[in-house]
Amino acid sequence: MGTWVRTPRSHTVATLSHSAAGDAPERGQAQSAAADGPPSGEEGRAGIRPSGGRDAASDSGSGPSPGSAPQTGSSGDGGAPPPHVWARRLFPTPLGTPFTFCYALTLVATTLFITFGDPAVVTRWLAGSSADVKNLAQEPLFVLFASALFYKGALLSVFTVGFVLVLTALERRIGGWRTAAVFIAGHLFATLATQLTVAAAVALGRLPDSSRSRFEYGIDYGVLACAAALAGVVHLVWLRWALIGGIGTMVLSNLVTLTDPVVDWGHLLAFALGIALWPLLRRYQRRGSAVGGHSAPLRGPRAQPGGAGA
Structure with missing residues (x-):
């Protein structure tokens, strides 16, 4: 049995194991690690896991997350076309x-x-x-x-x-x-x-x-x-x-x-x-009555509202 704690900065839900009263510092460290980002190493083996069964790699940037801006090609070009x-x-x-x-x-x-x-x-x-x-x-x-x-x-x-x-x-x-x-x-x-x-x-x-x-x-x-x-x-x-x-x-x-x-x-x-x-x-x-996209100025992809590029 354990206590489920939802941190405010991410969707991570941590499980903290109940042990003796001397384990309070470890529980505080585990809470801080869960709030700062996805678990890895010893923290993962200590019982901290992502919520909803999501893989930790998805939180670390290997895949797009909901509400994030789409990829625009090479980094640092501001979405400019080639x-x-x-x-x-x-x-x-x-x-x-x-x-x-x-x-x-x-x-x-x-x-x-x-x-x-x-x-x-x-x-x-x-x-x-x-x-x-x-x-x-x-x-x-x-x-x-x-x-x-x-x-x-x-x-x-x-x-x-x-x-x-x-x-x-x-x-x-x-x-x-x-x-x-x-x-x-x-x-x-x-x-x-x-x-x-x-x-x-x-x-x-x-x-x-x-x-x-x-x-x-x-x-x-x-x-x-x-x-x-x-x-x-x-x-x-x-x-x-x-x-x-x-x-x-x-x-x-x-x-x-x-x-x-x-x-x-x-x-x-x-x-x-x-x-x-x-x-x-x-x-x-x-x-703004130019003919569709042919006369519109050429721009790079625009970030979605609420994403990283907003």
């Missing part, structure tokens, strides 16, 4: 970033067509898809969208890598439809503003009539608008101003040299539009 998870999120995927993924495939197809297609056929397609003054006067809706399906330049270049990284990062933060809206808004706004200026200059005799049919296509206006918009929704302040400073320096330097005045001014307008969209995009982020 590097390959971050690297994978830098590139578009069909489910995570459908707009960027499908648009990138379209640009790959049209660029291969321009590179390896028959020159006469390619020239005819580009002339019909150019958003110049002449085409805008005849079929504005078609050429405004068709002109964004062709890319000027090599398939693998710094600009194409920037296109993929910028649109992927923006779509993961604000969703596919809003990323498409920012891209289209930048493309339409810069194209219309520059081409209407060209039309006015031709009408005033400042530019020759051949300027009305000058090739006007590409993705640079939309990419610059998305890059400026991305700077407004990133959480790292240094990254925001690095984007603004780097891209802004490039845009302004092109305006100083004026290699292509129409395109260079269009770059500045598209970049300014992306910055002007910051309040709207930030308001959307504050509402």
Whole structure:
């Protein structure tokens, strides 16, 4: 027969054997050991055992206990995801970033067509898809969208890598439809503003009539608008101003040299539009209405309430 004593600091129940009155110090030591942790060694042989028939190893950390936080990988990393998870999120995927993924495939197809297609056929397609003054006067809706399906330049270049990284990062933060809206808004706004200026200059005799049919296509206006918009929704302040400073320096330097005045001014307008969209995009982020987990920031596992990580 014995006395069952429940200690306040753990679920351990100790059994203390009744002996002579001279055993009181041993009983006090056994009580203290039961309160401080699971028994081992001589204390276990003295009669102290875990309650409910649980194995002592489960109390010493070999298995999870109820209410404790789940394991999050390596110790000391605060539950941060491994590097390959971050690297994978830098590139578009069909489910995570459908707009960027499908648009990138379209640009790959049209660029291969321009590179390896028959020159006469390619020239005819580009002339019909150019958003110049002449085409805008005849079929504005078609050429405004068709002109964004062709890319000027090599398939693998710094600009194409920037296109993929910028649109992927923006779509993961604000969703596919809003990323498409920012891209289209930048493309339409810069194209219309520059081409209407060209039309006015031709009408005033400042530019020759051949300027009305000058090739006007590409993705640079939309990419610059998305890059400026991305700077407004990133959480790292240094990254925001690095984007603004780097891209802004490039845009302004092109305006100083004026290699292509129409395109260079269009770059500045598209970049300014992306910055002007910051309040709207930030308001959307504050509402927390981003598209599911694809646009949510990547975080490590969160500890359960009441556990070790609470």
